[in-house]
Amino acid sequence: MSLLPQELGRELVASETLLWSGQPRQGVMLRQADFLLIPFSLLWGGFAFLWEASVIASGAPAPAAVFGLPFVAAAIYLIIGRFFIDAWQRAKTYYAVTTERVIIVSGIFSKIIKTLDLRTLGEMSLSERRDGTGSIVFGSASPLDWLTGGMSSWPTPGARQSSRFDQVAGVRTIYDTIRTARRSLAK
Numbered sequence: 001m002s003l004l005p006q007e008l009g010r011e012l013v014a015s016e017t018l019l020w021s022g023q024p025r026q027g028v029m030l031r032q033a034d035f036l037l038i039p040f041s042l043l044w045g046g047f048a049f050l051w052e053a054s055v056i057a058s059g060a061p062a063p064a065a066v067f068g069l070p071f072v073a074a075a076i077y078l079i080i081g082r083f084f085i086d087a088w089q090r091a092k093t094y095y096a097v098t099t100e101r102v103i104i105v106s107g108i109f110s111k112i113i114k115t116l117d118l119r120t121l122g123e124m125s126l127s128e129r130r131d132g133t134g135s136i137v138f139g140s141a142s143p144l145d146w147l148t149g150g151m152s153s154w155p156t157p158g159a160r161q162s163s164r165f166d167q168v169a170g171v172r173t174i175y176d177t178i179r180t181a182r183r184s185l186a187k
Helices: 034-057 062-091 171-186
Strands: 018-022 094-098 101-106 112-117 124-128 134-138 163-168
Touching: 018 171, 034 062, 094 171, 101 163, 124 171, 134 171, 163 171
Parallel strands: none
Antiparallel strands: 018 094, 094 101, 101 112, 124 134, 134 163
């Protein structure tokens, strides 16, 4: 374990002991959902850019050109922006497991702190790749998780983002640490 980041240190209380802390994988990355989202974003972007270019080239009134700008902005976000927002979000996300709870600190513009008490923690699901990285989802996954692939940067208004340790190295060890801590609290 490396030095405890300040973002997590402020959340610990005297009665608990830190068992593990870490961050999600850093940098721009592809997710499973991208196999559907990349072709969709390219189709959306192609249509939006072509439509906007044809409106401008035809000399249509300014309101017609302005009408297409939100679609072009959405296309830029879908094609490239979402990868950088996702990477930025993961760079500002910290995870911890203590003797009493699971802590998730995240947020780009404002800090969001989620804590899950180990005594009342419901189901957990583990997703592990061959290289030992993966995700742990706490509780039931949101119905839209398949579409967002765990990306909190994906604009899904009103959708509940499931609590998770996303894209962490050594995910099996973390999962076992949580299970052991839960068992020791049950005694």
